[in-house]
Amino acid sequence: MTDDFYDELAPLYHLIYPDWNESIGLQGGKLSRLIEAEWPGQGARRKVLDVSCGIGTQALGLAAQGHDVTASDLSPREIERARSEAGARGLDIAFAVCDMREAHTHHGGGFDIVMSCDNSMPHLQTDDDLLTAFRQMTACLRPGGGCVVSVRDYASEARGTNIVKHYGARVENGLRHVLFQVWDFDDDGRGAHYDLGFFFVTEDLATQAVHTRVMRSRYYAISTARLCEFMREAGLQDVRRIDDAFFQPVLVGTRAAS
Known part of the structure; x- marks a missing residue:
């Protein structure tokens, strides 16, 4: 379900942001500053692996900051678009299709930083899958390297059904796109998993013709505290949550120096 969801979303993904190009720069800058603050003294250029890069929002931003970026994602169409976006910007990023669990x-190995941003980890539906992913990510790091994960703070999210999350309207090439998600949690709204419908209502401003698309996926509404437990179990040290450094809570951990 996840790769189908993102394959369908790939050509529209940038519309999630009011200004995607601006977001690339902002996120790249914030992540670069966070990396330097958490793991100082490694020099300005880090060897970074993004294991859930999507269409490249964070990978493009970090490459533009001067980092040596390798990036992968489960969705072939997102990788195709990310590769095209990097080429258009003159950025040299090694992209590949890969499941983060592998x-x-x-x-x-040998990476200074391994990361998964923008709530990608909760696509994994079980604790075993999450632990597998964190063990694989830890193995990618050189001794002393850092893991960076950003996720939604599900502890602050209401549970229920028919929960609507608005993204707003975007106008592009004569089309107006209205974006919103609808969440339905399991077990009459009290469960730890939820199904998501991502709706794109597109209006042709010249003809007023309207077309609606919906992509569907499923998430594990896991807490940041539980994710930190898995990071520690995977072999990371100094694991903790950082708020206000990125647009989502960030979890960091370090592979032992020896």
Whole structure:
């Protein structure tokens, strides 16, 4: 379900942001400053692996900051678009299709930073899958390297059904797109998993013709505290949550120096 969801979303993904290009720069800058603050003294250029890059929002931003970026995602169409976006910006990023649960198997080790941003981890539906992903990510790191994960703070989210999350309206190439999500939690709204419908209502401003698309996926509304437990179990040290450094809570951990 996840790769189908993002394959369909790939050409529209930038519309999630009011100004995607601006977001690329802002997120790249914030992540670069966070990395330097948490793991100082490694120099300005880090070897970074993004295991859930999507269409490249964070990977493009970090590459523009001067980092050596490798990036992968489960969705072939997102990787295709990310590769195109990097080329258009003159950025040299090694992209590949890869499940984050096989990150080390695919990419190997030696990275200064491994990251998964923008709530990608909760696509994994079980504790075993999450722990597998964190173990693979840890194995990708050189000794002393850092793991960076950003996720929604599900502890602050209401549970229920028919929960609507508005993204607003975007106008592009004569089309107006209205974006919103609808969440339905399991067990009469009290469960830890929820189904999501992402709606794009598109109006042709010249003809007023309207077309609606919906992409569907499923998330594990796992707490940041539980994710930190998995990071520690995977072998990361100094694991903690950082607020106000990014647009979502950030979880960081460090692979032991020896």
